[in-house]
Amino acid sequence: MLGRNQTGNSKLVKQLNRQEILRKLRENKRVSRADLAKLTELSRPCVSALVDEMMKEGLIHEVGVGESKGGRKPILLEYNFQAYGVVGAIFEGSTLYMSIADLSGDLLVDYHFRLQQPTNGDMAIRCLELGLQTLLSKSGFEKSRLLGVGLGLPGITQRRDGTVSYAPSTGWMGLPVKQEIEERLGLPVVIDNDVNLMTLGEFHKGVGNGVKNQIYMYVGTGIGAGIILDGQFYRGSREASGEIGYMMVGQVKKLNRGEYGVFEGNYSVPVIQEKARKVLPSFAEEPGVIKQLIRHTEDGHIEAGRLLNDIYRHWAYGIANMVSILDPDLLILSGEMIDIDESGVEKIQGMLTEWVPYVPQIKLAALGYKAGIIGAIHSVLEAFPVVNSNKIYLSGGYVNESK
Structure with a gap:
């Protein structure tokens, strides 16, 4: 007679077996029960019972018959991605x-x-x-x-x-x-x-897909980063890795618990907007402050150009700090940084070349809010x-x- 722990273990084993069957079906479209048994290394009766159970739940459905290998033609199975x-x-x-x-x-x-x-x-x-x-x-x-x-x-x-x-x-x-x-x-x-x-979105379906070592840097209301090392997301012991807004970049001031960090207190979007209001003849209260600064700089506005260069330099300070420690293959720029033009990226790359041993490939995020x-x-x-x-x-x- 099974004890309580044995009952619990049998349920766990069943869940793991179901999970393995579903994983193999995701990886291999249209396979038979016999093929599933080989792929999962589970017995045919076990696979058959679990498949029947998951067919009733709508997770798996039959999609026709395959080619015969000497006997009856096998019924092919497919994972139902629309089940949930x-x-x-x-x-x-x-x-x-x-x-x-x-x-x-x-x-x-x-x-x-x-x-x-x-x-x-x-x-x-x-x-x-x-x-x-x-x-x-x-x-x-x-x-x-x-x-x-x-x-x-x-x-x-x-x-x-x-x-x-x-x-x-x-x-x-x-x-x-x-x-x-x-x-x-x-x-x-x-x-x-x-x-x-x-970061995970760009890693799975964006410009970071297939890159094992990458940093994703975001500048918005705050400043943050996501870190993927050897294909695994790195979070730190208290899940606080990537909180680069607390880097000592820019004017240092005393912080109270719960306030923004020094870096984001100097070079996040709201602070940049505040600085832009002081130098631009007309400032639109809308997203796109970097675009506005670039446009005014191209029109010959000296103060706008100085502010833009100051922003690039201090963003590059933060990047250099991360790159010198983590040595990634790829750096993804996102948030307000997505509006940096080609010359801006080249300026940041040039600064990094002077400051760190190896400069990673730099790309702009591709997926936006998605x-x-x-x-x-x-x-x-x-x-x-x-x-x-x-x-x-x-x-x-x-x-x-x-x-």
């Missing part, structure tokens, strides 16, 4: 971006909403609720078919605890953010730092690998009963 959906969401500046994707990570429906400023945590969660309702309505997905929500937040997120330990812009510091959002949305949620998810959404979706697909008997299992213990 995944929601990706990210707060970028004052805008919330959301999408629903299928199990292959392909985006199906988009939604974005500009939050009134100043905002607060409760208002942000209400926007998530509205966004989820809108996505479900536009996509036709039932809520019970959603695996979960990947959410990118500013600040240092503690994924296991579901809290944000350091976030000057939201007021969520130390609060059980994940738990509250799960209760309000009625879905399991994976939280992560916004720039981390942007980078964060794609990263958020992949974070959910990695966290919810198994769907079993209408229960969604999350590493860490969350179980959601589908209705």
Whole structure:
């Protein structure tokens, strides 16, 4: 007779076997049960039983017959990427971006909403609720078919605890953010730092695809970076790696707990806008301050040119600090840095050539706001690998009963 631990172990083994079958089906389109047994190294009866179970759940379907190898023609199986959906969401500046994707990570429906400023945590969660309702309505997905929500937040997120330990812009510091959002949305949620998810998006489907060692640098309301080393995302012991906004770049001032760092306190977008207002004859209160400075510089405005060069130099200081330590193959520039023109990139490369032993390849991010959404979706697909008997299992213990 099985004891309690043995029962638990058998359930875990079953989940792992299901996961392996689904993984092989994702990698190998249209295979037979016999082929699956060979690929997974599981017995044929085990594969057959689990396949039948997952066919009832809609995860696998039959798609015809294959060629005979001397006996009966095999029935071919295919992973049903439309069986469930995944929601990706990210707060970028004052805008919330959301999408629903299928199990292959392909985006199906988009939604974005500009939050009134100043905002607060409760208002942000209400926007998530509205966004989820809108996505479900536009996509036709039932809520019970959603695996979960990947959410990118500013600040240092503690994924296991579901809290944000350091976030000057939201007021969520130390609060059980994940738990509250799960209760309000009625879905399991994976939280992560916004720039981390942007990095993962470019790594999976953008200019960073296939590059094992890369740094993703983002300049917006704050300044942050994502770091991938040997194909693995590096987070640090307290999940605070990449918080380059706290580098000592620019004028140093005393900081209080919860404030922005020195680097972002001198060269983030709001501060650059403030500096631009003082030197430009006409300054548009809209995104694109770097574009405006470039345009005025090309028109011969001396002060605009000086400010632009100062920005490039100090951004390059931060890059040099990272490059000299991590020696990446690729540096991806994003956020406001996406507007740097070719001559600007050449200036930064020239400075780095003088300062560091090896200069990585520099590319502008390609996915825009979708980078964060794609990263958020992949974070959910990695966290919810198994769907079993209408229960969604999350590493860490969350179980959601589908209705």
